[in-house]
Amino acid sequence: MVYCMYFFSFCKLDEILKKEGKATCQRYFKSKLEENRNLAARLVNDTRITFPCFFVLMPVLEEKNIYSLLRDDLKKAYDFSQSVSVNKPSNLKKDMKNKIMLKWIVESSLLHNNLGGNFNEVVDVAVSILANEYRELSLLGTISELIFLRYRNDENIHDLVWAYFRFNTPITLKYIARFLDSKNPKDRKLAKKLLGCEAKSCKDFLKYMTEDESKMIYTDESFQYASNPRVYAAKEGTDHDLHKGKQV
Amino acid sequence: MIYIKGSKFDITELKSTYPVQSVEHKVLVKMEESSFRYNFKSEDVLKFELLLRKEIAASARALDRSGFGFAVFSKSECNPEYWNRENNGGFSLKQGKSPAKAIRDIFENGRLYRNECATAMVIVYYGALLSVFKDRFDETFPYIYLMDWHIIDPLLQGIGYPRKAHDMLIGDRAYFKNPDVHPETMWLQGENVIVLAEDLYYGHGIGISNAETFIEILNRNRKEGAAKSAYLMDEVARPDFELLSDVYHERIAVAQTIYWRNIV
Numbered sequence: 001m002v003y004c005m006y007f008f009s010f011c012k013l014d015e016i017l018k019k020e021g022k023a024t025c026q027r028y029f030k031s032k033l034e035e036n037r038n039l040a041a042r043l044v045n046d047t048r049i050t051f052p053c054f055f056v057l058m059p060v061l062e063e064k065n066i067y068s069l070l071r072d073d074l075k076k077a078y079d080f081s082q083s084v085s086v087n088k089p090s091n092l093k094k095d096m097k098n099k100i101m102l103k104w105i106v107e108s109s110l111l112h113n114n115l116g117g118n119f120n121e122v123v124d125v126a127v128s129i130l131a132n133e134y135r136e137l138s139l140l141g142t143i144s145e146l147i148f149l150r151y152r153n154d155e156n157i158h159d160l161v162w163a164y165f166r167f168n169t170p171i172t173l174k175y176i177a178r179f180l181d182s183k184n185p186k187d188r189k190l191a192k193k194l195l196g197c198e199a200k201s202c203k204d205f206l207k208y209m210t211e212d213e214s215k216m217i218y219t220d221e222s223f224q225y226a227s228n229p230r231v232y233a234a235k236e237g238t239d240h241d242l243h244k245g246k247q248v
Numbered sequence: 249m250i251y252i253k254g255s256k257f258d259i260t261e262l263k264s265t266y267p268v269q270s271v272e273h274k275v276l277v278k279m280e281e282s283s284f285r286y287n288f289k290s291e292d293v294l295k296f297e298l299l300l301r302k303e304i305a306a307s308a309r310a311l312d313r314s315g316f317g318f319a320v321f322s323k324s325e326c327n328p329e330y331w332n333r334e335n336n337g338g339f340s341l342k343q344g345k346s347p348a349k350a351i352r353d354i355f356e357n358g359r360l361y362r363n364e365c366a367t368a369m370v371i372v373y374y375g376a377l378l379s380v381f382k383d384r385f386d387e388t389f390p391y392i393y394l395m396d397w398h399i400i401d402p403l404l405q406g407i408g409y410p411r412k413a414h415d416m417l418i419g420d421r422a423y424f425k426n427p428d429v430h431p432e433t434m435w436l437q438g439e440n441v442i443v444l445a446e447d448l449y450y451g452h453g454i455g456i457s458n459a460e461t462f463i464e465i466l467n468r469n470r471k472e473g474a475a476k477s478a479y480l481m482d483e484v485a486r487p488d489f490e491l492l493s494d495v496y497h498e499r500i501a502v503a504q505t506i507y508w509r510n511i512v
Contacts, residue, residue, distance in 0.1 A: 089432040117322025125432050132431035156321045156336040159434045224366050224438055225423055227397040227408030
């Protein structure tokens, strides 16, 4: 379990990224590499490193050709990111090690903001695999946070939202409903849009939903398809529709 | 069936004004032969819809020829002379630039642009509206933000709301859904298309083809052990032709839409 330490403290490279930004982090790592490649490799192989930090350093790793010095799981994360960047399936084998690596990508991505579309794309694909292949429900809280974090920064959320709802459980709605109580109006606006209803608070929504969530059916509608996708609809023969009163 | 102001409309005279192979003729006949009742408040609105549908189909074909590239939002590209590339992968019109020139540039210099299939649909609609509104395009659509239907001019909001439709008409936006898409090729979860003719569609990234081809391409990008085939959904999205017609015929002012950029 190498990916648990980052919750407690940042490694040196993460600290620099957090405090001084991407360019300084890359410069620092480059200078360390020029001094001593093995010591620099130890810095990046630190078990506390976050995926955002690793991603930021990937161009330096490539330029300085130190892929072979990376530990195995970072090599996998590197290969995975490269596949995503050229929009080719990585064909990652479904196993525990890969699942842990993908979870690390998603969980640690909350720890740094605004790293750009290419970074987000890797995270989106990781979420999609964890939803579609592993059904890793323990991540619902993290992914819902990530959706709102990105939205606050005016970043694209379409694929992330699609991947999140592919968990195909109404529990996804409950995590979104928490943001109805946010102090941030942007959060509340997005929560209403994703839930497709006018509930005023999380409590209201949960009351409404628990009346009979078994009557709801997942539609797989997405932002690629519609302005206000109806992610859940009433099963035929029921009148329990979250979207009642909305344009449908 | 076509009804105007509540009365059944005889299409004979209007039909004779369009060539048999024209989009207007085909749409008119399809509406007439349908068991669905198409209601219009005036003949002008009907004519406007026929005109706009023709231009939507022409615009789709022009975008297909333009060299406009495919890219997911994170890798989208645009001509910085006219557009700002936003954080979310969308394009917003640069301050002081003519919307008409900026839209025309996409069709003329398509190779400078890349985006995904939903945004391409919006570009198709703007291209068609440019052909219809001509010199009045800039005043009618003074601010443009191209990013699927997430941020869209109030005059075009209808294209973001697909609904069940009795008929699929030329100029409609339809959607091929790929329910068992490979989890790593999310952009192939479906394909937005413009209906060009009976069983002929334009979809950005795939091109102009029939339903079988679209389905085959989407099916090639499914997850391992996929059980469900891609399919054409029975819903379509349409712009609010009546509203646009009213704007075109200057029955309503466009002032209400001018400041929508402030709510983006």
